Each structure stands twice: as C-alpha cells, then as structure tokens.
Amino acid sequence: MNKTPLATPVTDDDGNTITEAVSEIIWSGGQIKPGQFHEFSISVGPLPDVDSLKFPAIQSYDNGQDVSWIEDTVPGQPEPEHPAPVLTLPPASSTST
Numbered sequence: 001m002n003k004t005p006l007a008t009p010v011t012d013d014d015g016n017t018i019t020e021a022v023s024e025i026i027w028s029g030g031q032i033k034p035g036q037f038h039e040f041s042i043s044v045g046p047l048p049d050v051d052s053l054k055f056p057a058i059q060s061y062d063n064g065q066d067v068s069w070i071e072d073t074v075p076g077q078p079e080p081e082h083p084a085p086v087l088t089l090p091p092a093s094s095t096s097t
Contacts, residue, residue, distance in 0.1 A: 001025055012046050031062070047089060055085045 004023035032038050056070040071080035
C-alpha cells in the first residue's frame with residue numbers, strides 16, 4: 001500500500017485531521033485461474049463529495065502480461081475494451097436531530 005499527501009487536509013466525523021490518502025493497493029500472493037473471478041474488498045472513508053470515484057487497475061498475469069483497466073467510459077459511446085472500475089456515490093444524506 002502506498003500513500004500520497006492530500007493537497008488539502010480533511011477532517012473525519014471524529015474530528016481527526018487526515019493529511020494523506022492511500023494512492024495504491026497491491027494484491028499479491030494468490031492465483032486466479034483463467035475463467036475464475038475474485039472480489040477484492042477495501043474499507044474507505046471519509047469519501048469526497050463527488051458523483052463517482054474511478055479506480056484504475058493494472059492486472060498482472062504470471063506470464064508477464066499486464067492489462068491496464070484504465071479507460072474512461074463515455075456516455076453515449078461504446079464501452080471501452082478495458083474500462084476503469086467506477087464507484088458511483090449517492091448524494092450525501094442529511095439527518096436532523
């Protein structure tokens with residue numbers, strides 16, 4: 001895991017100041033055979049106030065081949081061959097007490 005300093009620090013719900021964020025996660029040590037599927041879970045927060053987050057990924061194979069899942073999906077155009085995974089975020093909800 002690699003971290004990058006934030007241009008502007010943020011404060012979480014507990015009042016902690018966050019000055020850096022994870023910029024790269026590397027999964028290794030396992031093997032996913034052709035035709036198999038695997039999910040990789042991560043926990044994150046706080047999230048920025050945006051509509052979506054893109055997670056470019058590079059998939060490496062044991063034969064040395066890399067596939068870059070980094071292409072943007074553009075509305076109204078065909079899906080690219082290797083689209084970047086995107087997390088769509090719902091609008092923040094407000095609660096009143």
